[in-house]
Amino acid sequence: MDYITLAHGAGGVEMLELLEKLIFKRVDDKLKRVEGGVGIDIADDAAAIPLPDGRYVVVSVDSYTVNPIFFPGGDIGVLAASGSINDVLMLGGKPIAMLDTIIVEEGFPVKDLEAVIESMLKVLREENVALIGGDFKVMPRGQVDKIVISTTAIGISDNPIIDKPAPGDKIFVSDYVGDHGAVILLMQMGLGRDIEEISTGMLRSDVKPLTKLMVPLLSKYRYCVNAARDPTRGGLAGVLNEWAEKNELLIYISEDKVPIREPVKRYSEMLGIDPLYLASEGVAVLSLKPECADEVVEYAKKLGFGNSRIIGEVKQTDMFKGYVAAETSIGGLRLVEPPRGEIVPRIC
């Protein structure tokens, strides 16, 4: 008999296979979306429903179970609010409202719950996103681990970004990748407070809404963006592999150009983990038309995303459809495989 393993929930190959078998295959094609919109027919960040005025409602739902609940740089509340907001942004929507479900374990300290909810509300206040509904439940002790939050973010878009990277596109990242995954991993290993970079605040989760980047960037350069993602579970490697596979293209990046913080590099090497697979919770990955890519980088820098850069490009290929390859730091060549197995449990 087969059982669900943690790998099935890690956002990698195993999860996609399981969902294909249990869900996607069983839903009639015409019920995979609202007519004229985007649904589970396309694996993207969010769904879109057309409005009579030509615009779209963009919706995304996600649940959050991160362990630990409070981590350097944030907590499950910030994560739950930002995560779903970012999914709406990555489909080209401007977030306007949110619904939430909070499931708490009996015995959970009220003051912790208050802190978590306050963090969530703080994000909504700063983002000017309305909280328009929700649900609250308590489970008997031991039947849920502390707290699970689910959020649904709703936004409006004139022109949703259905990911479609094209040959020649440049791959853009807005910031250092892997910070969130690295911090959670180190915390889970009980190393968090012993690590200098964490105790001094140099290394912390990057969890944040990407509104300040995406909304102005899209209003100016929407024509330039062929695809947009935030590399959460599965990391940068996950996003690039999905793009390459779905579009039968080859993506070629230069490892030297991928921004990874020195401590993230060092600790993930110590633990035998490739930082390309570590989650970020406040980074955008874009596939940009080559003619305007440099302009977008400059504009992102002006918007306060100073580490923005181009890390590689999308290529047409006959033999290597669906592959992601990297030029290594010494000029060699390697593949960047899709994420498999469980890299870090319960990161988001």
Place this chain on the structure above:
Amino acid sequence: MSKLLSELENILRKNRDLVRVIVRKINDYWFSYMKETGVDHLKIMDFCGTHEWTITHYGIRSLLPRGVELVAGPGCPVCVTPSYYVEELIRLALDGVTVYTYGDVYKLRSHRSVKGFYSLSEAHASGGNVKVVSDLLAAIKDAKLHGKPSVFAGIGFETVAPGYAQAVIKRLIPGNLKLLSLVKLTPPAMFYALEVSQEKPTEPPVKGVIAPGHVSTVTGAKAWEPVAENYGIPVVISGFEPVDVLVSIMKIMEQLVRGKPSVVIEYVRAVSYHGDVAAQSSIWRVFESVDDAWRGIGFLPKSGLRMREDYSDQDAFKEYGIRELSPVDWGYDMPSGCRCAEVVLGKAYPSQCPLFLRACTPSSPIGPCMVSAEGTCAIWAKYGSRDLLLKLSIELKGNIGGA
């Protein structure tokens, strides 16, 4: 500290000018070697899973001349631990003994089932007591807390042995925890792999060895002398950074051209000729070498470490009456169709195995070489197989490796 580390990184991992110089040197040596000997194809065996990782992760194969192949040797302790001992560990776990193990061993599949279970992880899923730990000390700490009968699966090469020996000598291990020493010694496996490579003259021969850096910090360079003496093959003990490995390949090629094979230490910042004498003496105080079985390969003389009689009170073999395998009852213990044993000996590339990335993948591994993070199949699955990368490098940038 951070600045120093990034400077080191620039030298050892990012220095493309230096890499270009080394690669040019390798090509020069290769051309003159081809001219002198008429050999147009040879293999260099890397021995350590970590070296194979460096080679594949940094794409070193794509930088070398086409005629110079790098093959991985038996450098993965999890891959060569006989199925029988995994089965014994599963049995103990099902009998209520807490089994402490490294993550790789946890997922390792046994050849035969024990009460329907093929791995410690399966035994764990059905209530067997298995705990994944990062080292013996973590097991000691945990076993002290619960006080129940426990076993530590002591799998590894020479590198783990001094730590085990110290824990035994200093009696750090609580009475309820016993050590199952399955430690293997690398030189006998290397001699065997070279023996095998010489039996098949049609294949490109192994003409050089990149010897394990970490193991050599303990054993010293002297452990590899027989390779140079008996087989006339240059040995370079290498560090683990990409520049280390490239320099080691260059030094092997240089020796081939000069026709004077010897043991050279590239990893001078950690390895000496005699090695860590104190560690060696603690190993031999606690352990004795025995003829030991290697999974899929068979018995190799004096290739394993078991605890001496003096420490039998800490020995899991004694405590739980675990029988030793003998050459008579050892049977081929690889899954059918799996070529892990040949991969381990450098006789086959993972991509030549019919199961590789078809039935056998990192998420559902069949053979031990795919289970362990140090296994060649797992590394190739992650970073690409040699043939594929060579073709891809042509598509991307033309023939970058030279000849």
